[in-house]
Amino acid sequence: MDTLFGYPGGVVLPLYDRFPHYPDINHILVRHEQAAGHAADGYARASGKLGVALATSGPGATNLVTAITNAHMDSVPTLFITGNVTRSLLGKDGFQEADITGITMPTVKHNYLVMRPDDLAYAFKEAAYIATTGRPGAVHIDIPKDVFIEEAEFSWPETINVRGYNPPSTAEQGSIQQAAEIIDHSERPLIFAGHGIILSDAADDLRKFAEKSGTPVVNTLLGLGSIAPDHVLSYGMMGMHGSYWANHAASNADVIIGLGMRMDDRALGRFEDMNPTAKIIHVDIDPAEHQKNLETHVPIVGNVSDVLKQLTNAVQKATHPDWLSWIDDLRIGHRASMSVPEGPELTAQYAIARIADYIGTESVLCTGVGQHQMWSAQFGAISRPRQFITSGGLGTMGFEVPAAMGAQAACPDRSVWTICGDGGFQMTFQEIGTMVDAKLPVRMAIMNNCYLGMVRQWQELFYDQNLVDVDISQPDFLKIAEAYGIKGIRVDNQEDVDAAIEEAEATEGPVLIDFRVVQQDNVWPMVPAGAALSETIESAEESAMS
Amino acid sequence: MKVSRNGSRQTIAALVEDRPGVLTRVASLFRRRGYNIESLAVGTTDEQGVSRMTIVVEGTSEVGDQVAKQLDKLIDVINAAVLDSTESIDRELALIKVVARPDQRREILDVAEIFRASVVDLSVSSLIIQITAANETIEALTDNLRPYGILEMVRTGAIALVRGEDTTQVVEFEDDELRRFHMGSGRIPTGQLPHLSD
Structure with missing residues (x-):
C-alpha cells in the first residue's frame, strides 16, 4: 500500500503527526470523508490493489459508511481506518464518539476494534489479507486514540492463519465433470459474465472457455470489460437496461453458466421467470451466493479463474452456429433500441x-x-x-x-x-x-x-x-x-x-x-422492476401500449 | 415429532471464535437477512477460545442451508452446518412453574413421571418441574400441564450433537500469539489505562 485518502481530526492526530516521517506514504487530503472512501474504492477498482481510506472518530467515521457499503456490495478490496475516543471513554458518549464498529458490522467483510497497541500489526496484516483474498470486500479497523499513542514492540506477523476463513481456489472435480457434461450436451448455452471475472483477472480464461465451448457471452453491468465487445461471442449487457437480444438470449438458453456474478435482480429481472427451463451452472467463490436468489443445478465453489481453466479442460470443443445466428438475427432486428438516437x-x-x-x-x-x-x-x-x-x-x-x-x-x-x-x-x-x-x-x-x-x-x-x-x-x-x-x-x-x-x-x-x-430523454431498452427479462420494452411507444 | 430436515425448523451448529462482538455479528446477520431465530444457545467447548452455538431457525431446509452458508461467511465463525435431525440428538432444558393445590399434586407428579421430568421445588400452591428433552417432548409436557395453570416457564433453547463418531469440530489450532490477539482484540485490557490527557 502506498496511497491513502483521508481527513484528519482529533483522535487520529497521533497518526498524522507521524506522516512526515514516512514520505513514501502518499496521503491525499480530501474534502469529505465519503469521498475518501469512494476514492479508495475507485483506486482499488482501477488498479486491483487494496484501496485505503482514513477518517477520524464520530462524524468522520459515520461519513465513511456509504462508501464502505458501496465498496463491499461490489466486492472491492478496501481497507477503512477510523480513530475512536480514548479507551477509557469508549461507551461513555465522549465527544465525537460513535460506535462505528457496531455501525459498519453488517456492511463489511470483517471489522476490528483494536484495544492494544501490540495487536495493531496483527490487525492490519489480517485485515489486508481478508480484504484482498477470496471474495474481496471492505474491511474496517477502528483504533482508539490512546492505542495510537501507546508504544509497543513492532513485530510484523510473517503468516496469518484465520481458521474461520479459507478462501477456495480450484473447484471440486466432481462438480466440474457434472457441469462439463451439461455444457457438452447443450444446444443453446449462454454465459453470464460478472464482476468476478474482473476481480480475479480471469478475462483470458473466460475468452478461452467461451471459444472452446462455443458459448456466447453476455455481461452484467459490473462484468462489462470482461470480454471485448467486438469479440464474435460477445453480446453485450443483459438486465434492466441491457439489450433486447441479450435479454432474450438469457430467456431462451437451455444452459446458463453464471460466472463470478451473484444472480442480482437488476441483471435477471423476475427470478421465477428468468428462464425456468434452463439448466443453471453457477460458479462463485462465495457459496452463500448459490441458491440465494435462483435455484441452481450445478453450484461450483471456487475462484472463477481457476474454475474456468478446469472447465476449459473438461469440456469438448463445440460450436453452436444455429444458436448464434438466432441471437445475431435478434441483434440485427433490434439494433435500433441500443443505438445512439x-x-x-x-x-x-x-x-x-x-x-x-x-x-x-x-x-x-x-x-x-x-x-x-x-x-x-x-x-x-x-x-x-x-x-x-x-x-x-x-x-x-x-x-x-x-x-x-x-x-x-x-x-x-x-x-x-x-x-x-x-x-x-x-x-x-x-x-x-x-x-x-x-x-x-x-x-x-x-x-x-x-x-x-x-x-x-x-x-x-x-x-x-x-x-x-x-x-x-x-x-x-x-x-x-x-x-x-x-x-x-x-x-x-x-x-x-x-x-x-x-x-x-x-x-x-x-x-x-x-x-x-x-x-x-429516457433509457431504453428497459425491463421494468419486477418484470421478466423476456418482457424487455424497447421504446416509450411500446411502454405506453403495455 | 422430531425436527425433520425438510420440516419448518432447522437446527444449525456453529463453532465460533470466543471474541468480543461475535454474538452481535451472528444476531445482526439474522436480522439483516430476515431469518427468524426460534432459539439460540451458546456455551464453551473443550477447546479454549472456541464457543459453540446451537441455533434453531424457522424455515425449510433451503433456508437452513442459506443460514449456515451466511454464518460460515462470518470470519469469526469457524464452521457452521445444518444438523440432520435423524442423525443428531437435540435437547433443551425447561423449568415450568405449575399451580398445584395439595389435592392436585399427585396427578401432576404422575404427568411429570410419564415425561421423565422431575420436581425441583415445591410450595403450598405450586411446583417447579424440570425437564430435559427434545423440543416436542417439552411441548407435549406443557400441553399436559396447561390445564392446571402454568405460572411461568423458562427454556434454554436447544443444544445438539451429531450421533456416532462424526463431529462438528475445529480442525486447525491457533498458536498462542494469534489466540491472544483474537481473544483480546476489542476487549478493554486489564490494568491501568493511560489517562485521558495523555
Missing part, C-alpha cells in the same frame, strides 16, 4: 459515444448512478477489465467524482474520464479541490439535463407522469470550475462535442465539460 439534438448518448470513441479503451471511464450511467454502459465501448468504474450494487449517486479521483491516483498514466449526472455531481463536486491540490487531472463530463433523469423516467413510466421533486436546479457549472481554478467548457450543440472533448484531453486537467443535453 439519430437527429441533430445533443443527447447524452451521443456525447458519451463520442467521448468513448475519442479516449479509447486504454482510458478509464467512471460514472455516477442514473440515466448517464446506463448510457455509459450501453455506449461506452467498454473493452478491457478495469476500464469501467461504476457503482453497481449500492447505486450511489455522487460516486462519480471521488471514484474518478481515486482511479486517477491509481493510474497516473491513463486518461480518466468521469461521466457525471447533474444531480450526482452536486453531491460530491467539492472534491475538485482535492484534484487540484493532488494534481489529479480528471476529466469530468456532466450530462446536464436539468433533471434527476432516472427518477423522472420512473415517475413518467410508473407514477402516471406525476413528476415530483425531480427538476433539480443547477448552479453555473462553469463558474464552479472557475472558482476552483480549472478549465470549464460548455457544450450546447452536437457539432461542438468533438472539439470540447479534444480540448479537454489537451488541457492539463482537471477539466469540466457541461454538456447541456436534451431534457426529456
